[in-house]
Amino acid sequence: QDDDSPGVPGFRTWRGVYLFVIGCFILVVITLALFSRAFA
Amino acid sequence: MNALDWLVLLGTMVGIAAYGAWRTRHTDHLDTYLKGSKTTGWFTIGLSVAATQASAITFLSIPGQGFESGIGFVQNYFGLPLALIIVCAVFLPIYRRLGVYTAYEYLGQRFDGKTRLLGAGLFLLQRGLASGITIYAPAIILSTVLGWRLDLTIIGAGVLVIGYTVTGGSVAVSLTQKWQVAVIFAGMVTAFVVLLDRLPEGLGFSGAAHLAGAMGKLEAVDFSLDPDKRYTFWSGLFGGLFLSLSYFGTDQSQVQRYIGGASLREGRLGLIFNALLKIPMQFFILLLGALVFVFYQFQPAPVFFNRAEWEHHAAGPNGAAFRALEAKHAALHAVKQEKIAAWQAARTGSGDLAAARAGLVAAQAATEAVRAEAKKALTAADPRAKTKDSDYVFISFIVAQLPHGAVGLLVAVMFAAALGSKAGELNALGSTSTIDLWRHFRPLAAHDEARNVRVAKWLTAFWGFFAIGFALYAGFAENLIEAINILGSIFYGVVLGLFLVAFFLKKVGGTAVFWGAVAAQILVFILFATLNISYLWYNLIGCAACMLFSVILQAFLPANDAHERP
Numbered sequence: 001q002d003d004d005s006p007g008v009p010g011f012r013t014w015r016g017v018y019l020f021v022i023g024c025f026i027l028v029v030i031t032l033a034l035f036s037r038a039f040a
Numbered sequence: 041m042n043a044l045d046w047l048v049l050l051g052t053m054v055g056i057a058a059y060g061a062w063r064t065r066h067t068d069h070l071d072t073y074l075k076g077s078k079t080t081g082w083f084t085i086g087l088s089v090a091a092t093q094a095s096a097i098t099f100l101s102i103p104g105q106g107f108e109s110g111i112g113f114v115q116n117y118f119g120l121p122l123a124l125i126i127v128c129a130v131f132l133p134i135y136r137r138l139g140v141y142t143a144y145e146y147l148g149q150r151f152d153g154k155t156r157l158l159g160a161g162l163f164l165l166q167r168g169l170a171s172g173i174t175i176y177a178p179a180i181i182l183s184t185v186l187g188w189r190l191d192l193t194i195i196g197a198g199v200l201v202i203g204y205t206v207t208g209g210s211v212a213v214s215l216t217q218k219w220q221v222a223v224i225f226a227g228m229v230t231a232f233v234v235l236l237d238r239l240p241e242g243l244g245f246s247g248a249a250h251l252a253g254a255m256g257k258l259e260a261v262d263f264s265l266d267p268d269k270r271y272t273f274w275s276g277l278f279g280g281l282f283l284s285l286s287y288f289g290t291d292q293s294q295v296q297r298y299i300g301g302a303s304l305r306e307g308r309l310g311l312i313f314n315a316l317l318k319i320p321m322q323f324f325i326l327l328l329g330a331l332v333f334v335f336y337q338f339q340p341a342p343v344f345f346n347r348a349e350w351e352h353h354a355a356g357p358n359g360a361a362f363r364a365l366e367a368k369h370a371a372l373h374a375v376k377q378e379k380i381a382a383w384q385a386a387r388t389g390s391g392d393l394a395a396a397r398a399g400l401v402a403a404q405a406a407t408e409a410v411r412a413e414a415k416k417a418l419t420a421a422d423p424r425a426k427t428k429d430s431d432y433v434f435i436s437f438i439v440a441q442l443p444h445g446a447v448g449l450l451v452a453v454m455f456a457a458a459l460g461s462k463a464g465e466l467n468a469l470g471s472t473s474t475i476d477l478w479r480h481f482r483p484l485a486a487h488d489e490a491r492n493v494r495v496a497k498w499l500t501a502f503w504g505f506f507a508i509g510f511a512l513y514a515g516f517a518e519n520l521i522e523a524i525n526i527l528g529s530i531f532y533g534v535v536l537g538l539f540l541v542a543f544f545l546k547k548v549g550g551t552a553v554f555w556g557a558v559a560a561q562i563l564v565f566i567l568f569a570t571l572n573i574s575y576l577w578y579n580l581i582g583c584a585a586c587m588l589f590s591v592i593l594q595a596f597l598p599a600n601d602a603h604e605r606p
Contacts, residue, residue, distance in 0.1 A: 018125045
């Protein structure tokens with residue numbers, strides 16, 4: 001048988017979105033580690 | 041289950057299926073039938089991707105994992121966000137730019153017909169067999185616990201999913217998955233609330249989490265480099281990255297969920313939604329299992345959770361030994377109650393906390409030893425007895441503890457997950473058979489739109505009935521299931537290798553990559569037969585070998601074999 005802007009408030013490029021996801025992943029891992037320590 | 045439970049179960053499952061079939065009954069364009077509506081937004085795509093990945097086993101087995109081993113299993117998903125970023129940045133733009141229906145169609149455009157057939161053939165073999173297990177696995181557990189007939193459970197679920205998937209194709213799949221996810225969300229929140237309510241007075245979430253933590257169930261992240269450890273940060277990050285990249289990037293059952301949609305942006309945001317959602321969702325399901333474990337520290341738990349299997353053997357000639365194990369387990373439960381009371385007192389200020397915790401851990405170890413003895417007794421009574429009972433923990437808790445209505449809702453959760461993932465698989469099997477096999481061998485038929493849709497519907501129905509037949513047969517060959525799960529692991533890496541060569545090694549042509557993939561697959565088979573390593577590593581080995589062999593072979597082939605194609 002596509003535009004290339006994320007169109008998400010606060011993000012001008014897709015690279016910014018991907019870095020945000022990686023940042024969230026790092027935060028989640030830290031949160032999980034702290035959660036384990038808090039209840040160990 | 042009483043009448044109210046049946047009303048909730050049938051009302052949600054049949055209601056969603058009928059609504060999906062009715063709303064999409066006029067789907068008569070191949071593009072819409074295979075790729076879905078061109079107006080589909082990121083939220084629908086995101087839910088569809090999540091619903092295809094989360095099968096009934098997700099909601100039956102993973103709480104059992106949390107109960108048995110704690111929440112460390114969450115690390116298996118650590119590679120997923122990175123894999124989805126790579127799919128967004130590399131795979132999706134190419135698929136959309138070329139306007140392909142299937143991932144394997146791209147292999148045909150980049151390489152040649154034989155490489156396309158290799159990719160499509162491996163997918164049909166692996167996913168076609170696995171689709172039978174998607175129905176069989178939850179059906180065997182639900183029919184055992186609820187006393188239903190296994191064959192009728194398989195046929196009922198199978199026919200329901202064929203009905204709306206054949207009628208409306210990809211549009212019906214996405215539409216029904218949205219409502220199925222709503223049922224799953226409502227059910228899991230209900231289970232969580234009821235579970236917290238059923239915990240002893242004054243314990244609360246914090247007390248329950250402290251007790252689970254003291255008994256080693258809340259160790260979420262392990263940075264150990266020990267390769268013998270089952271779940272670590274590193275195995276989850278690297279092994280999980282390759283597994284997720286293969287699954288989301290090259291498995292048509294996922295590619296089909298995000299390849300359509302209103303624009304590239306909507307597809308990408310749907311995948312990003314999953315990259316952000318998946319780890320917290322799996323953590324929540326595992327935590328639910330850990331809290332069920334805490335619940336059974338205060339309530340008498342069965343020594344073996346597959347009650348039907350246990351009672352069947354307890355009624356046999358060795359019944360006395362089975363009853364003795366039950367009595368031993370009950371006595372240990374009483375001892376554990378004392379240890380928990382001492383630990384709670386120490387926690388609130390009176391007594392030695394370290395000593396109380398050591399007593400608690402010792403009591404738990406004694407209970408685990410009796411459970412291991414029970415499994416040995418089962419194997420001694422019948423070497424073919426199924427001794428893995430963690431899959432039965434959550435459903436046993438639901439049936440025994442939830443109020444009527446909520447039981448029906450939670451059984452509907454299991455069916456919604458089974459139907460959602462099954463529909464995604466059927467839709468992909470039908471598309472791949474139509475586009476990569478039927479149209480490949482009958483190129484002139486591509487111009488007859490109505491005939492294409494008709495063939496796609498027949499092929500989708502064929503795979504649906506094949507899955508039902510295979511699920512009915514799987515009941516007689518339990519070891520088949522294990523074999524099919526392994527089959528997926530040993531093919532995935534090589535298929536990912538094919539795609540990575542296509543994307544990144546522009547000098548490599550069709551003949552080199554085809555024989556490189558065949559050689560890599562043979563190597564994986566040999567390693568599988570001789571080594572004893574985690575399945576996750578075969579993804580990495582198969583992928584790397586496929587890329588390396590392709591480059592080496594291309595060096596010995598004439599340059600005109602390589603095409604500077606998309």
